[in-house]
Amino acid sequence: MGMNLRRLQNLLRFQSIKPPVTFDDTQHGADLFDLKVAGNIYTRIMNPTSSVLEQRLAEMEGGIGALALASGMSAITYAIQTIAETGDNIVSISQLYGGTYNLFKHTFPRQGIDVRMASYDDFEGIEKLIDDKTRAVFCETIGNPAGNVVDIKRLADIAHKHGVPVIVDNTVATPYLCRPFDFGADIVHWWAWHLYWWHHY
Numbered sequence: 001m002g003m004n005l006r007r008l009q010n011l012l013r014f015q016s017i018k019p020p021v022t023f024d025d026t027q028h029g030a031d032l033f034d035l036k037v038a039g040n041i042y043t044r045i046m047n048p049t050s051s052v053l054e055q056r057l058a059e060m061e062g063g064i065g066a067l068a069l070a071s072g073m074s075a076i077t078y079a080i081q082t083i084a085e086t087g088d089n090i091v092s093i094s095q096l097y098g099g100t101y102n103l104f105k106h107t108f109p110r111q112g113i114d115v116r117m118a119s120y121d122d123f124e125g126i127e128k129l130i131d132d133k134t135r136a137v138f139c140e141t142i143g144n145p146a147g148n149v150v151d152i153k154r155l156a157d158i159a160h161k162h163g164v165p166v167i168v169d170n171t172v173a174t175p176y177l178c179r180p181f182d183f184g185a186d187i188v189h190w191w192a193w194h195l196y197w198w199h200h201y
């Protein structure tokens with residue numbers, strides 16, 4: 001279940017948008033910094049240009065919010081470091097983009113986050129790897145470079161049975177071909193360059 005191409009193209013036309021960055025008055029500024037009202041405070045946390053992009057990315061995927069980061073690898077790192085800490089583990093499909101594989105096999109274990117892997121079609125094996133320290137189940141919609149297509153619904157049903165969220169890397173499919181939230185995913189990320197310059201043609 002993907003997204004209408006015309007709508008997707010319209011969402012990608014955001015170059016001319018220049019929303020204002022202002023405080024209405026000093027009280028408004030104070031309230032923003034106290035987090036009493038939502039708005040733009042500091043560019044690393046939120047800024048109008050990123051917000052427009054984030055809102056549109058969320059709409060493309062059918063999500064409730066988004067966070068734009070400098071790279072796909074930082075998106076995966078942010079997502080997992082937000083929900084897992086030393087002593088926790090992630091269960092992942094083993095057919096992954098090389099950078100993600102290295103992050104999971106080498107970097108996260110050095111930080112005390114164990115990543116357990118099973119093949120994308122070994123649902124029994126995946127379920128056996130989940131325990132009370134599992135903080136997420138991870139997959140790519142279409143594996144890069146293997147091209148395997150993951151049954152996200154079945155994966156999500158297993159993960160949710162154990163109260164665990166599913167993180168999906170939707171880089172290769174893009175929301176044009178598939179919107180993983182429609183199949184039960186909880187967090188979706190992608191390397192936007194794919195959508196803008198590659199799959200878009």
Ligand SMILES: Cc1ncc(COP(=O)(O)O)c(C=O)c1O
Nearest residue numbers: 071072073074097144169171191
């Ligand atoms: C499936 C997939 N996920 C993540 C990434 C990482 O994206 P970035 O190079 O922006 O860190 C890539 C890059 O090729 C990718 O193909």
